[in-house]
Amino acid sequence: MSTAKTTPEQNKALVLEAFDTLFNQRDYDAASRFWSETYIQHSAHIEPGRDGLFNLIRSAPDTLRYEYQLILAEGDYVIVHGRFSGRGGAPAWIAADVVRIEDGRLAEHWDVLQDEATREQSKAEIRCSATLFQQRRKSLPDQKHV
Numbered sequence: 001m002s003t004a005k006t007t008p009e010q011n012k013a014l015v016l017e018a019f020d021t022l023f024n025q026r027d028y029d030a031a032s033r034f035w036s037e038t039y040i041q042h043s044a045h046i047e048p049g050r051d052g053l054f055n056l057i058r059s060a061p062d063t064l065r066y067e068y069q070l071i072l073a074e075g076d077y078v079i080v081h082g083r084f085s086g087r088g089g090a091p092a093w094i095a096a097d098v099v100r101i102e103d104g105r106l107a108e109h110w111d112v113l114q115d116e117a118t119r120e121q122s123k124a125e126i127r128c129s130a131t132l133f134q135q136r137r138k139s140l141p142d143q144k145h146v
Contacts, residue, residue, distance in 0.1 A: 008073035011101045015078045016068065018106055019097075023066035023084070028054055033105075040108040053109075061088035076101045083116070092116040 006014070018034035021027050031054070039050040046052050057064070063086030070081040078099045085092040093113045100108040 006076075006101060006104055008075065008078075011076065011078050012071045012073045012080075014101060014104065015080055015097075015099050015106065016071065019066050019068070019080070019082070022054070022057055023064060026057065026062075028058075036102065036105040036107045039106060042108070042110040045113075061086060063088070085116075090115075 014034065018031065021034060022031040032050070035050040035053070037050065039053070041048055041052055046056050064084065065086050066082055066084055068080050068082035072079045078101065080095075080097050080099070082095050082097065083092055084095060087093065092115070094116055096112040098110040099106050102108075
């Protein structure tokens with residue numbers, strides 16, 4: 001149970017800064033300040049703990065990038081909808097990441113991932129792509145300091 005209470009707005013800012021630091025900047029020393037030493041990883045494709053996540057990113061192509069489209073928070077939980085691109089020829093991932101914050105650090109993580117699809121690949125005939133992410137982001141309020 002968290003002893004240092006943060007607001008949902010602080011938690012959203014924390015998650016965005018943490019994701020940018022690890023996934024885009026690849027600054028592992030700085031990123032270690034954001035992830036708890038006892039971090040619990042529920043994702044089936046990532047080894048346990050903070051080291052499992054950091055090792056996955058170390059092994060990813062240098063072109064890997066993360067961008068978010070939408071972020072929501074309630075209490076100690078943050079949900080961020082985003083896109084992981086530059087995966088070395090593999091389709092980009094569209095992700096819904098759920099993060100629990102404890103004592104001002106990322107303590108637990110769950111995700112739902114799907115491959116990005118072209119309009120031709122989508123049975124719904126809807127393209128899920130970076131272009132749509134960028135268009136949607138333009139219509140949202142600036143969330144860099146949310």
